Amino acid sequence: MSDMTLSDHDYRTLAEFRYALRRFLSLSETAARSAGLTPRQHQALLAIKGADGAAPIGLGDLAERLALHHNSMVELADRLADSGLVSRIPDSTDRRRVRLALTPAGEEKLAALSAIHLEELRRMRPVLQRLIDRLT
Amino acid sequence: MSDMTLSDHDYRTLAEFRYALRRFLSLSETAARSAGLTPRQHQALLAIKGADGAAPIGLGDLAERLALHHNSMVELADRLADSGLVSRIPDSTDRRRVRLALTPAGEEKLAALSAIHLEELRRMRPVLQRLIDRLT
DNA sequence: GCGCTAATATCGTAATACGACATATATAGA
DNA sequence: TCTATATATGTCGTATTACGATATTAGCGC
Incomplete structure (x- = not known):
């Protein structure tokens, strides 16, 4: 907090x-729903895949990674398993x-969504870089 | 989509x-709620302040900026005005x-929240930079 | 075995974004 | 100018879902 008063530039x-974040999240949500997933479901699949320990990740750790309370994670896991x-x-x-592991169907959907997301992030890179540079 | 198969590194x-996004958004939500605001309310205040045209921003444009449908924006505006x-x-x-304009109370809450957010973004900068650089 | 902690599960509730519809105002074209 | 259509905002019922409170099951130290 170097200076308490913020400039218009800061705002x-x-x-x-x-705005950039929302655009990304909105795109992500649209892509997920097109694949028949909710955004949370997509994020859960990605977190499961991206968490490489030796063993599959457990509910508790996954809850923390997704910033969900444990009971919300249980319900999310229910919906994912039902699907x-x-x-x-x-x-x-x-x-x-x-512990939770992806099924082949889960792998497949995640792969398709991940390709889209990676592409979008690469497209956004200049914008993100510019914003980061603006942080003084 | 240069290559359809994604590596573990990509995932x-x-x-x-x-994960970085969620940590930021979670922090942001906590800060907003501590100030008596929902995350959307906070984002709306910021979008109003950050939208520099000559005239204050209108409901429709704000809805687009917040990636909300117009009726959701109306309801959000109701809640903001009620508060x-x-x-x-x-x-x-x-x-x-x-059109929507911030009241002094709105300005004040936004200023406090924005200071927190700017600080957090600056703290996150190295992580973000590293992630951006990883996008090939 | 007993008390205690930890991990997962269940259920009722509240918040809120959306779809469908309604109202008010503007604008174009005859 | 009158009418049709488009545009901007508003209203209301509904569904999704994350959470709080509570319960159940399993491990752990003694």
């Missing part, structure tokens, strides 16, 4: 940053734990 | 990007139009 930077996109895998040693 | 880049954060200003020449 504009913040506003444009949020046949992930499968619940009980942990072999700790029977309280449940 | 991890996407996952980490989303005393913005005031509806009928357009002088086109009486269909309604």
Whole structure:
């Protein structure tokens, strides 16, 4: 907080940053829904795939990664399992734990969505770079 | 779409990007709610402030900027006006139009929140830069 | 075994974005 | 100027979903 009073330039930077974010998120949502997924479902698939430990990620860790409370994560996992996109895998040693793995259907949808997102991020790169540079 | 098959590195880049986004958005939400605002309300205040035309921004343009349908924007404007954060200003020449301006209370809350957000973005800068550079 | 903690699950509730529809104003064309 | 159409905002019912509170099940130290 170097200076408490913000300039118009600061506000504009913040506003444009949020605008870029919303455009990305809006595009992402449209793509996800076209694939029959909610945005959260898509993000969950990506987080599952992107979390490379040796073992599949558990509900609790996934909840943290998605910034969801554990019970919301349980419900999200229910919906994903009902849709046949992930499968619940009980942990072999700790029977309280449940891990999630992508089904082939989940892999497939995620792959298609990820290609779109990667392309979009690459397209956005100059804008993002410009905004970052503006942060003084 | 240079190559249809995505590498683990691609997935991890996407996952980490989303994770960074969620952390930012989560922080933003917490800050907004601490100030008695919903995230959307905060974003609306910022978009109003950041939209520099000669005249205050209208409902329709604001809806587009916030990626909301016009009726959702009307309801959001209702809630903002009820909270005393913005005031509806009928357009002088086109009486269909309604413009929104920040009240002093709105300015004040936005200023406090914006300082927090600018600080956070500056803190995130290295992470964002690294992610952008990873986009090949 | 007993008390305690941790992980997952269940259920009722509230917030809010949307679809469908309604109203008010502007504009073009005969 | 009158009428048809388009545009901007507003209203209302509904559905989705994240959360709080609570419950259940499993591990752990003693």
